[in-house]
Amino acid sequence: MSKPIPPRPGASAVRTRLAEILRVDHAGELGAVHIYQGQRAVLGAAKGRERIAAQLEEMEGHEAVHLARFDALLNERKVRPTLMTPVWRVAGFALGAGTALMGEKAAHACTEAVESVIEQHYAGQIAELSEQEPELAAQLSQFR
Numbered sequence: 001m002s003k004p005i006p007p008r009p010g011a012s013a014v015r016t017r018l019a020e021i022l023r024v025d026h027a028g029e030l031g032a033v034h035i036y037q038g039q040r041a042v043l044g045a046a047k048g049r050e051r052i053a054a055q056l057e058e059m060e061g062h063e064a065v066h067l068a069r070f071d072a073l074l075n076e077r078k079v080r081p082t083l084m085t086p087v088w089r090v091a092g093f094a095l096g097a098g099t100a101l102m103g104e105k106a107a108h109a110c111t112e113a114v115e116s117v118i119e120q121h122y123a124g125q126i127a128e129l130s131e132q133e134p135e136l137a138a139q140l141s142q143f144r
């Protein structure tokens with residue numbers, strides 16, 4: 001008699017992990033958009049800060065594109081966004097506005113810190129997904 005074939009590390013486990021990844025990434029992009037909105041709310045209003053206001057607006061635009069892409073991915077894969085969505089909005093905005101109130105340097109430091117964390121975070125996911133979800137891994141490389 002042949003031995004029963006042990007279940008493969010199930011498709012459902014992979015799906016759960018994938019949902020987790022997409023949900024976290026979506027929250028991250030949502031947070032990023034709101035950090036820039038918070039920074040713009042402060043620096044965009046200040047006289048003589050037109051240059052940085054324009055830069056922030058441009059960066060917010062990039063993050064909005066990322067967010068829209070994750071909105072679509074969540075839809076495609078039938079993954080619900082995190083229940084913390086409202087918290088991310090407020091926390092992102094507060095972080096952006098707070099660091100902007102400390103000045104342009106603090107605002108830049110905040111952006112750089114967040115971006116370097118996100119960069120590492122995506123690098124880990126890309127490595128994890130490259131075999132099973134090469135297409136998604138390729139998309140994530142674009143967001144880095």
Ligand SMILES: [Fe+2]
Nearest residue numbers: 029032063066
């Ligand atoms: Fe992004």
